[in-house]
Amino acid sequence: MAKEKSKSAPKTEKAKPVKAKVVEQPAGEVAPHTAKMPEIPDKVYEKELQKLQIELVKLQGWIKEKGLRVVVLFEGRDAAGKGGTIKRITETLNPRIVRVVALATPTEREKTQWYFQRYVAHLPAAGEMVLFDRSWYNRSGVERVMGFCTQEQVEEFFRSVPEFEKMLIRSGIILIKYWFSVSNEEQEHRFQARMNDITRRWKLSPMDLASRSHWVEYSKAKDEMFRFTDTKQSPWYVVNADDKKRARLNCISHLLSKIPYEDLTPETMVLPPRQEDSGYVRPPMSDQTFVPDYPIPGY
Secondary structure, three states: OOOOOOOOOOOOOOOOEOOOOOOOEOOEOOOHHHHHOOOOOHHHHHHHHHHHHHHHHHHHHHHHHHOOEEEEEEEEOOOOOHHHHHHHHHOOOOOOOEEEEOOOOOOHHHHOOOOOHHHHOOOOOOOEEEEEEOOHHHOOOHHHHOOOOOHHHHHHHHHHHHHHHHHHHHOOOEEEEEEEEOOHHHHHHHHHHHHHOOOOHHHOOHHHHHHHHHHHHHHHHHHHHHHHHOEOOOOEEEEEOOOHHHHHHHHHHHHHHHOOOOOOOOOOOOOOOOOOOOOOOOOOHHHOOOOOOOOOOOO
16 A cells, blocks of 8 residues: 655565475465455455555556556466456556556567567556566466477576566566466366357467366476576565455555555646637537447337
């Protein structure tokens, strides 16, 4: 939540590998305590979400006023809830300040570039926060498991990414990394729900479906990724995501706690009076083309 005074960023430390916060099991990834917690009623969830979204607006103002540069990475298995959380973060914010980057498959030209190059182009300027819906960690996940890169490229990635992230942090960027952890059973449930809902079926790709038969390979890839990239300077924060509502609230609350900010909400404004009619005669309304009313039975 908003604080009285912002704190200066701590001095950066040499990045050292640390043990992952959550150890995945073959049958699932979510910590046992999460499954036992009661479901949050919709009214309670909406009330708490609104509180957090108000704080996000305050954080947005602070980022803009102080010229901060913030990068937030959202990673995790397919259907883990990354997109839903990003939507709740951004829906009340200014897209000119907080924007989402979700890159498509690299082009043939991009494949010949320095691996991080296409991501660097989307890093924030002063007064901006960028949310990466998947990021440069594609190399250690889908690209590795599905055979889109070589083992040599994976090894080079693990050598390079700690230095790349240290460079970002030294430049003044605030880097926050989230891993959304979901169980095998819950992922299957969400895939089935998407298949049965025509408005969400587009979220399923052939690659998503193929990931089901590579569950263990993805688990191994994630564990090795954490071993090399979960550092003191740039740690991974694991979001237990089997419960969508709780995951969203937990992630937003944690994001707010990672950036000290103050409430810079403008004072209430007074609406000025409308300009008086000066005798200007407007063209007839019939000259304009209006959008027809949508037919609603009985209304």
